[in-house]
Amino acid sequence: MSKKLKIGVIGLGRIGQIHLSNLMHHIPGVEVVIASDLSPESHAFAKNLGVEEVTTDAYDVINHPDVEAVIICSPTPFHVPYTVAAANQKKHVFCEKPLDVTLDAIYAAQKAVSENGVKxxxxxxxxxxxxxxxxxxxVADDKIGDPQILRITSRDPGPPPIEYLKTSGGIFLDMSIHDFDMARYIVGSEVTEIxxxxxxxxxPEIKEFGDIDTAVxxxxxxxxxxxxIDNSRKAVYGYDQRLEIFGSKGMAKAENNTADNLVHFDSNGGNISLPLHFFLERYETAYRVCLKSFVNCVLNDTPSPVDAHDGLMATAIGIAAMKSLQEGRPVKLEEVISHTLV
Amino acid sequence: MSKKLKIGVIGLGRIGQIHLSNLMHHIPGVEVVIASDLSPESHAFAKNLGVEEVTTDAYDVINHPDVEAVIICSPTPFHVPYTVAAANQKKHVFCEKPLDVTLDAIYAAQKAVSENGVKxxxxxxxxxxxxxxxxxxxVADDKIGDPQILRITSRDPGPPPIEYLKTSGGIFLDMSIHDFDMARYIVGSEVTEIxxxxxxxxxPEIKEFGDIDTAVxxxxxxxxxxxxIDNSRKAVYGYDQRLEIFGSKGMAKAENNTADNLVHFDSNGGNISLPLHFFLERYETAYRVCLKSFVNCVLNDTPSPVDAHDGLMATAIGIAAMKSLQEGRPVKLEEVISHTLV
Amino acid sequence: MSKKLKIGVIGLGRIGQIHLSNLMHHIPGVEVVIASDLSPESHAFAKNLGVEEVTTDAYDVINHPDVEAVIICSPTPFHVPYTVAAANQKKHVFCEKPLDVTLDAIYAAQKAVSENGVKxxxxxxxxxxxxxxxxxxxVADDKIGDPQILRITSRDPGPPPIEYLKTSGGIFLDMSIHDFDMARYIVGSEVTEIxxxxxxxxxPEIKEFGDIDTAVxxxxxxxxxxxxIDNSRKAVYGYDQRLEIFGSKGMAKAENNTADNLVHFDSNGGNISLPLHFFLERYETAYRVCLKSFVNCVLNDTPSPVDAHDGLMATAIGIAAMKSLQEGRPVKLEEVISHTLV
Amino acid sequence: MSKKLKIGVIGLGRIGQIHLSNLMHHIPGVEVVIASDLSPESHAFAKNLGVEEVTTDAYDVINHPDVEAVIICSPTPFHVPYTVAAANQKKHVFCEKPLDVTLDAIYAAQKAVSENGVKxxxxxxxxxxxxxxxxxxxVADDKIGDPQILRITSRDPGPPPIEYLKTSGGIFLDMSIHDFDMARYIVGSEVTEIxxxxxxxxxPEIKEFGDIDTAVxxxxxxxxxxxxIDNSRKAVYGYDQRLEIFGSKGMAKAENNTADNLVHFDSNGGNISLPLHFFLERYETAYRVCLKSFVNCVLNDTPSPVDAHDGLMATAIGIAAMKSLQEGRPVKLEEVISHTLV
Incomplete structure (x- = not known):
């Protein structure tokens, strides 16, 4: 793998900075050519990491002649426009979730990607x-047999500011969407009803704009x-990310990660460590492995491990979830999704 | 507590024998006067434990002049008739669950109990x-704050014979009813919708008579x-009885009990013990403590810890559960229950 | 097993009462004919459990014509005299530990037992x-291969009164002796040096009479x-009884037992339950199983699962331990034990 | 912290490469000026990471005019010579353990460091x-009270090649030395006897050159x-690194780290993950934090967190351990160490 994949990064917010650091330090086989963001601080951050060229215009990244793949970490509304533009420039795309909050936009992105033969x-x-x-x-190795019951617990340590929540797209597309994707991934089958x-x-304030903070x-x-899935925006003891899959031959479950494996006993009881605080800590390694998977799928020309269909389904489940909440009844996925991607 | 409570036991099936053994060996302050069952083996069992009088007729127990309290372990259809008869004889009643599968019968039992001033x-x-x-x-000590999410996992090691299932009243009244009671007990609030x-x-055979074996x-x-609540009739790794309550101040959870606390590591991995096999093992002590609570509430004239209202609600939730399954929609408890007990 | 083993109990202190309760309630196939103790309260205790005959004289038990086996729970100095007397009367003997604190007495007991052909x-x-x-x-199933390292943690929740300690025979013969026996049992090999x-x-006061309260x-x-082995007379968090055996193929360890399997998380951390308080709670079932094993070995005429040789070795290790402490050097067992039992 | 600490690295074996990678990627505030090693592969490794200058001569590093601090990862016999040379050049020194296997050499190193006022x-x-x-x-926060019993389990997944063992200095100076340092660190007190x-x-072959592979x-x-401390060169289930400290107010223990927190139950039992394989995996983060501590102590002119006295004591305990093994008796530290460092 002597050739290096030339990458451009769009958006240097919290996630963009994590991806950029990983690309510079931990992922062999890549070279970050250019990065874009509106803030001067982000430019300094990128420069300090060794990125030679920075810009305020995402299209400078997309159109850069050397760039072979773009990492899109901009706000959600820009995900599809940038994906389409990059695909049309024959650039491979890694895009943050959700691809979009409407299915039509996702179809458009998928069309561009497919027609241009990019990842x-x-x-x-x-x-x-x-x-x-x-x-x-x-599960894939059939060690639990046929999956029968899936349980996901996904609780944040605290809610974001209410101003953020107002424009977040609601708990399902902002937070639960990760769990919807996880559910499909673990069970290995499509969701048909929610x-x-x-x-x-x-x-209670967030009810005013139609959102919720606790869901089953x-x-x-x-x-x-x-x-x-059970979701809460506020677990006072930290980020709670567990799941369990039960089937005809057994059960497998994943418990939380902690910063250490200590037990301290005194006369009052035993004390164990809290879960890692939030997603940056819990998924630090996962971010790295995720991006590395993208680089590998481009370099080796293998299928994308999380493709447009996955983005479509996660969003569709989120839309159906909101419909179910509003109408107080189970909603079939076919009510919100007319056709799937090819 | 020098005076002994004189007790009669009706029904010496599996649970009746457990209760009788506990009464004879582990519960001070009681004297078992008489026990009834149709089978001669049960009579021998009772005699061997030291019960002086046995009979095939439950009314011999209910009407026995020395008996102050009856323990009803007969099949479900007899629960209410025996409860009413015993109450009318001014006998206190401990009755196995469910009190009945119809709400009207439960109202009748409650009326008799209430009018006769018995427990x-x-x-x-x-x-x-x-x-x-x-x-x-x-929860009661406010250590988790306001309860927000309750999770109960309740899975049996294997289903009963299909012949039993045909007359069991369905999974909700036969198996989940314990979880419905547990849910109300842990949260400390009434269920309004299911x-x-x-x-x-x-x-799949059991679908033919309208039953299921896996439920969320x-x-x-x-x-x-x-x-x-997630229920399964068959967890190949044993009886899985866990729960978790999450609230504004924290979370508490109960894991399974095991026969020992061993870990065995070899080059393939670490091996831990399975949960205790089934309810007889898991709830061996609970059966004893439960019956002792009844004896104490009678001897000390304190309120029954699990009363007719609890029985009514558990059955009502079960009926609503079946309605929800059949109609594919959430069902409010008020749809199936017109009034509650006083 | 229609014939019942007729038993006499000598000594109704704390352990004697546990054994008697188990015999009366939990062990089928036995009949307690007589029990002896000096205190009237103990007599009442025995009578209340249903023992027909009580006495203040241990020899009334030993010589009782119906008694086939005696359970000796008297203070240690009487263990051997009663064992010898009972053996000479052809009675089987279950004796509390230690059999004696001198090896010569143990030899004498063994001789009487052997010559009279009793258990x-x-x-x-x-x-x-x-x-x-x-x-x-x-270990016996060769799942850890050849044993290489054994670790026993054995810590009491608090020391007995200093008056008791003065006559206890020292920490090794009073407390560690259980661990010496456990060590031989788990490893399945004899101790040669300590x-x-x-x-x-x-x-520090207990140093005045040559004792210690903390040992490795x-x-x-x-x-x-x-x-x-690590021993402490005072673990503020409760009775700490764990062990681990490590070998060429793996490792097995036993953790403490707790009253429940709860975890409670709040913003300060996670809280788990303390170990069961002390030996009565931790070994409640073990006492029962132990006594049942004795009854079975007598009724089925099988070898005693814990015989005079085991008693000899535990005491010998205790004597060598004291010698090592006093002389500040490793002591070979052959220094304190001239010959073993046949 | 705008000024960067200029560093030279001596020795690019396994540990040297880990340190160099950490310096280049994870530790802000440093600049690696030069690195030395005999092998061309190591030079390529360093170049690839971005080190501008490489050499085969350690003294090129020590004498390099820009170098302010050296990281010594050479074989043990060179630790003290390089430390002394670097100190005499007024360079700060980070040196791999053990500083030396003789106490006189350690005194010499300490003298040079002290006289030149370097870290x-x-x-x-x-x-x-x-x-x-x-x-x-x-422990330092007095949460377990006065320390009374320390337990360290330290077992490797497999022994190094016998050729390595022949020149390793023996298990105590090669492997247990980490545990000796840990013991002093956790208890916060000096060892007086072993x-x-x-x-x-x-x-058994390794006995021929006076070494062992299993120790208590x-x-x-x-x-x-x-x-x-219990040590083994071969735990088939992986790298076993646990410890426990017990005191007058409680107990604290650290369990192993695992790659994930999974439990998988099937009808045979529950399966949990093995410990992380070996020290590279288990101590990956610790290596980084360790080196960062050195950089910080130099940049902020604070005391070295692990100084020459710590090196002296670890080696002295190792020497006394070998004496105890050979002579079959407890050895006081004062037998092998005439004076401590000031």
Whole structure:
């Protein structure tokens, strides 16, 4: 692999900076040619890491003659426009989730990617966490037999500011979307129906703009399995990311990661460590492995491990979830999705 | 407590024998006067334990002049008739779950008990398991704050024979009813709505008579909390009985009990013990504590810890669960229950 | 097994009462004919459990014509005299540990037992704890290969009163003796050398009469394995009873038992349960299984699972331990034991 | 911290490469000026990471005018010569363990360091593992009270080649030395006496040159605590690195780290993950934190967290351990160490 993949990064917010650091330090076989962001601080950050060229214009990245692949970390509304533009320039695309909050935009992105014969990979980084990858392997190896019940617990340590929430697209497309992707990944089958029970138990204010902060979500899968996700925007003890898959031959579960494996006993009881604080800590390695997978799929011309269809389904499940919440009934995926990608 | 409570036992099947053994060996302050059952083997069992009088007629127990309290372990259809007859004889009643599968019968039992001023306690033994009692105490002590999400996993090691299932009243009244009671007990609030997603994933035959063997059940509580129960008739690794309650101040969970606390590592991995096999092993102590609670509430004239209202609600939730499964929609408890007990 | 074994119990202190309760309630196939103790309260205790005859004279038990087996729970100095007297009366003997604190007395007991062809079993109850029995089985099944390192942690929740300690025979014969027996049981090989490092770190007063309360003990086994025991008279978090055996193919370890399997997380951390408080709680079942083993070995005429040789070795190791502590050097067992039992 | 610390690296074997990678990628505030090693592959490795100058002569590093601090990763016999030479050039020194296998050499190094007013830090990386750092903090915060018993388990996944072992200096100076340092670090007190029981249970061949592969080591501390280390060169289930400290107020323990937190149950039992394979995986982060600590202590002119005295004591304990093994008796540290460093 002597040839290096030439990469351009669009957007240097929190996630963009993580991806850029990983590209510069931890991922062999790549060269970051250019990065774009509006803020001067981000430019300094990139320069300091050794990126030679910075710009405020994303199209400078997309159109850069040396760039072979772009990493899109811009706000969600720009995901599809940049993906389409990059694909039309024959650039491979790694795009943060969600690809878009409407299905039509996702179809458009997929069309551009497909017609131009480039790779598109979505940043569902949790699939690359060792715990979840290994649970998936256990399922794929038939060690639990036919999947019957899936349980995902996904709780944040605290809600984002209310101003953010107002424009976030709602809990399903902002937060649960990771769990929707995880559910499909672990079970290995498509979701056909969803039922949501949710409420604003942490901050009732957010109900005013139609959002919730606590949810229990029931998923039905094509293969007969039934799944349940519980979401909360605020677990005071930290980021709670566990799952369990139960089947005809057994059960596999992944517990939280902690900073250490200590137990301290005194006369009052035993004390164990809290989960790692939030996604930056918990998924630090997963971000790296995720991006490395993209680089490898481009360099080796193998299929994208998380493609446009995966982005479509995650968004579609999110849309159906909102419909279920609003109408108080189970919603079939076919109600919100007329056709799937080819 | 020098006076002994004189007890009669009706029904010496599996549970009746457990209760009788506990009464004879482990519960001070009682004297078993008489026991009834149709089978001669059961009579020998009782005699061998030291019970002086045995009979085939339950009414010999109910009407026995010395008997102050009866323990009803007969098949479900006899629960209410015996309860009413015993109450009318001013006898206190401990009755196995469910009190009945119809709400009208439960109202009738409650009326008799109430008019005669006797105690009625239902055998929801799991409330007396150390794990669940302690979780309840943590919730009651406000250590997790306002309950927001409840998760119950309740899976049997294997299904009963299909002949039994045909007359069992269905998974909700036969198996999940314990979880419905547990849900109300742990959260400390009434269930107002239920949604069920279920299927016959283990043995499709049972669908023919309208039953299922795998279910995910969403409960909404009066206090705003949302609960989810997952049930399976067959966990190949044993009896899986766990729960978790999540709230504004923290989370408490109870893991399975095992026969030992061993870890064995070899070059292939680490091996830990399976959960205790089934309810007889897991709830051995709980059965004892449960019955002792009944004896104490009678001797000390304190309220029954699990009363007719608890029986009514568990059955009502079960009926609503079946309605939800059949109609594919969330069902409000008020649809199946017109009035509650006083 | 229609014939019942007729038993007499000598000594109704704490352990005697546990054994008597188990005999009356939990062990089929036995009949307690008579029990002896000096205190009237003990007599009432026995009567209340249903023992027909009580006495203040141990020889009434030993000489009782119906008694076939005696359970000796008297203070240690009486263990051997009663064992010898009972053996001479052709009675089988179950005796609490230690059989004696001198080797000569143990030889005498063994001689009487052997000449009269009766069974002698010692109350090393921990061998019958599910954790330790299962670890032993793992070793015996060659699942860890050749044993190389044994680790025993054995710590009491608090020291007995200093008055008791003065006459206890010292930490090795009073407390560590259980661990010496456990070490031989788990490794399945004889101890050949011992080295002790100890101190009075909890209560320096006990040094005045030559005792210690904290010890680290190194054992060398005939099969080459090396063992280490750590003892403390005071673990503020409760009774700490763990062990681990490491070998050429793997490792097995037994963790503490707890009253429940709860985890409670709040913003300060996770809280787990303390170990069961002390030996009565931890070894409740083991006491029962231990005594049942004695009854079975008598009724089925099988070898005693814990015989005079086991008693001899445990005491000999204790004597060598004291010598090592006093002389500050490793002591070979052959220095304190001239010959073993046949 | 705008000024960068200019560093030279001596020795690019396994550990040297780890340090160099960390310096180049993960430690801000440093610039690697030059690196030395005999092998051309190592030069390519360094060049590839971005080191501008490479050499085969360690003195090119030590004497390089820009170098302010050297990282010594050469074979042990060169540790002291290079340390002395660097100190005389007024360069700060980070040196791999052990500083030397003789105490006189260590005194010489300490003298040079002290007279030249430079920093010397030893690479006892385990002190910087999150588990052990946090246990130390628990002890330092008096949360376990007065330390009474220390237990360290330290077992390698497999022995090095016998050719390596022949020149390794023996198990105590090659392997246990990490545990000797850890013991002093955790307890916070000096070792005064040592007793070793050991054998060649894995490969009897190594006995021929006076070495062993299995050891139980008893340490006595100045503050009265007693410690025990168990070492094995071969744990088939992986790298086993645990410790436990017990005191008057409680106990703290660190369990192994694993690659994931999975549990997989099937009908045969529950399966958990093995410990991380070996020190490169287990101490990956610790190596980084360790080196960062050195850089910080130089840049901020704070005391070295692991200084020459620590190196002296670890080696002295190792020498006493060998004496104890050979003479079969406890050895006081004062027998092998006439004076300590100032």
């Amino acid at each position: 598109l990979m979505l940043g569902f980084n949790r699939r690359f966490d060792a715990n979840f990858t290994n649970v998936r392997n256990i 039922f949501v029970k949710g409420d604003a138990l942490i901050n 979500i029931v998923l039905t899968f094509e293969n007969g399995a039934i799944g349940v | 009625l306690m239902l055998g929801f033994n799991r409330r007396f398991d150390a794990n669940f009692t302690n979780v309840r105490n943590i 949604f069920v997603k279920g299927d016959a994933l283990i043995n 059940i969403v409960l909404t509580f009066e206090n705003g909390a949302i609960g989810v | 002698l079993m010692l109350g090393f109850n921990r061998r019958f704890d599910a954790n330790f029995t299962n670890v032993r089985n793992i 080295f002790v490092k100890g101190d009075a770190l909890i209560n 003990i190194v054992l060398t086994f005939e099969n080459g394995a090396i063992g280490v | 010397l830090m030893l690479g006892f990386n385990r002190r910087f593992d999150a588990n052990f750092t946090n246990v130390r903090n628990i 007793f070793v029981k050991g054998d060649a249970l894995i490969n 080591i008893v340490l006595t501390f100045e503050n009265g605590a007693i410690g025990v």
